Amino acid sequence: xxxxxxxxxxxxxxxxxxxxxxxxxxxxxxxxxxxxxxxxxxxxxxxxxxxxxxxxxxxxxxxxxxxxxxxxxxxxxxxxxxxxxxxxxxxxxxxxxxxxxxxxxxxxxxxxxxxxxxxxxxxxxxxxxxxxxxxxxxxx
Amino acid sequence: xxxxxxxxxxxxxxxxxxxxxxxxxxxxxxxxxxxxxxxxxxxxxxxxxxxxxxxxxxxxxxxxxxxxxxxxxxxxxxxxxxxxxxxxxxxxxxxxxxxxxxxxxxxxxxxxxxxxxxxxxxxxxxxxxxxxxxxxxxxxxxxxxxxxxxxxxxxxxxxxxxxxxxxxxxxxxxxxxxxxxxxxxxxxxxxxxxxxxxxxxxxxxxxxxxxxxxxxxxxxxxxxxxxxxxxxxxxxxxxxxxxxxxxxxxxxxxxxxxxxxxxxxxxxxxxxxxxxxxxxxxxxxxxxx
Numbered sequence: 001x002x003x004x005x006x007x008x009x010x011x012x013x014x015x016x017x018x019x020x021x022x023x024x025x026x027x028x029x030x031x032x033x034x035x036x037x038x039x040x041x042x043x044x045x046x047x048x049x050x051x052x053x054x055x056x057x058x059x060x061x062x063x064x065x066x067x068x069x070x071x072x073x074x075x076x077x078x079x080x081x082x083x084x085x086x087x088x089x090x091x092x093x094x095x096x097x098x099x100x101x102x103x104x105x106x107x108x109x110x111x112x113x114x115x116x117x118x119x120x121x122x123x124x125x126x127x128x129x130x131x132x133x134x135x136x137x138x139x140x
Numbered sequence: 141x142x143x144x145x146x147x148x149x150x151x152x153x154x155x156x157x158x159x160x161x162x163x164x165x166x167x168x169x170x171x172x173x174x175x176x177x178x179x180x181x182x183x184x185x186x187x188x189x190x191x192x193x194x195x196x197x198x199x200x201x202x203x204x205x206x207x208x209x210x211x212x213x214x215x216x217x218x219x220x221x222x223x224x225x226x227x228x229x230x231x232x233x234x235x236x237x238x239x240x241x242x243x244x245x246x247x248x249x250x251x252x253x254x255x256x257x258x259x260x261x262x263x264x265x266x267x268x269x270x271x272x273x274x275x276x277x278x279x280x281x282x283x284x285x286x287x288x289x290x291x292x293x294x295x296x297x298x299x300x301x302x303x304x305x306x307x308x309x310x311x312x313x314x315x316x317x318x319x320x321x322x323x324x325x326x327x328x329x330x331x332x333x334x335x336x337x338x339x340x341x342x343x344x345x346x347x348x349x350x351x352x353x354x355x356x357x358x359x360x361x362x363x364x365x366x367x368x369x370x371x372x373x374x375x376x377x378x379x380x381x382x383x384x385x386x387x388x389x390x391x392x393x394x395x396x397x398x399x400x401x402x403x404x405x406x407x408x409x410x411x412x413x414x415x416x417x418x419x420x421x422x423x424x425x426x427x428x429x
Contacts, residue, residue, distance in 0.1 A: 008188060010184045010185045010188050011185065012182060012185050012287070012368070013181055013182065013185075014181045014182075014184065015184035015185075028351055029351060029352055030351050030352055040349055041195075041199070041346060041347070041348045041349065042348055042349040042350075042351070043192075043196075043348045043349075043350055043351075043357050043358075043361065044350070044351035044352075044357060045351075045352075045356075045357060045360060069192075069357075069360070069361060069364065071192045071195070073195060078188055078191075078192060080185065080188060080189055080192075080364070
């Protein structure tokens, strides 16, 4: 039997996922990490992006998170997301619209807006779309 | 018939009051459901982060964050959460009574106290106390408080802690047990104390791998931890407020009902007495003729 690790994904609003998995992939700040069971204890910040939980060789779940923290204990992996959405729940239209809006704001140098916020919004929207794209490519 | 006019006006005024309390009860009941859902929704996150912090307290990090190091206590900071409005039974007064005992305890130990208040009632209470400095205050957060609303007061306290102005940070709020019971609590937030020893974790010497580096990650994590605990306290206190108000208003409506019953009885008796008297007067008059 393959070894499994317990994975908990919680966002500030609710519990998103809890269960056993073979491997977890997460967008850590220094690059994407893959966590197998019995990984050494690790704490790292997460960038916005996709967290993928591989349940078995055929089954895996994707989530979009907008940044957060990852804690690894040998048999428990916890993802504390600021916000998290299941990949199939990502609203493509909404993400595209958010991307357009952010780009517009960034392009319009005359208006007095918070560029950091707009840039962050754009990044979020792009990452959401990318997560969705990858999710579709895998045929999920 | 002019009998018992005062009683009748009194009854109708009580009936009006009863209408108000009943309406408030129903409003509180529906709000309680919402605030309770919100409280339960954010619980997994704060539980999880508390668990991570517990692990961390058992680790042996090279970089000792000041949140994890115990100091001699000369001055403590308190974040006190209360409701904005009254009419919620003994919720706030129970909490403040508990705080007073703790304050006396600190006072006798020569420890000074700084307070940041969340909610108008707490401000009213701590503002009136001598020897206590209210360093920050936020109120009128409504039924859907946002984390960004309370980040200011939290930052104030965390900065004070980092600069060594306060040596401990406590959170005062109501814990939600169930609709009928709310429990006033005083929790120590900082420094973080490793709770009951976990054999597996403390038996060997270990530390996390930190990415990108320990200082940055721990700063972020510990700040998030305090924020999430205080926020959880706030939403929990909100649920408590609505539950307590619902119960208080229910008992007020019931009391009004009893009062109306008693007054109605008195009124009926008085009216009957008046009728009897009138009849006997008429009869006596007829007999005289």
